[in-house]
Amino acid sequence: MPKPADAVCAFDMEQLATVFDGRFKEQKSPESIWTPVADEAVPNPRPGGCAVPGSRFNSSTAFPDEMLTFVKTHPLMDEAVPFLGQGPWIVKTMVRYQLNKMVVDTNAGPYGNRTVLFLGSSRGTILKFLVVPDRDSTSSNGNVFLEELEAYNPEK
Structure with missing residues (x-):
């Protein structure tokens, strides 16, 4: 039986536009x-x-x-949009909720040079990740889970 999981992938907007113009x-x-x-x-x-x-x-x-x-x-395009990196940037398995919202802060940190992902869940939880880019490409190889916040609990 498959495990419940959520994943976040990243795409290059120019490549996306090229595929949609195809x-x-x-x-x-x-x-x-x-x-x-x-x-x-x-x-x-x-x-x-x-x-x-x-x-x-x-x-x-x-x-x-x-x-x-x-x-x-005609819901499909002929070419696929390639994702950045070797796979999903973030994978969460065996969680008690579904991730259903995402906000990206591309100017985070004291120098405005960091990217932070905020992932919202169906249970009011927010997961915060620091995106750590690979120096050799635009992929991300080791994102860091920073914290989990309970913004609200719909069961309460």
């Missing part, structure tokens, strides 16, 4: 494999863009039905 995936039938969607089959405006005030689509309610239907039927 090709969509589709499955022609439940028995077929997922294949890339041809560029000419993607509606215009391209799904994934934002409504911009002053433009033709100044609100998300102005998007054409064709685009919204395409998004519903």
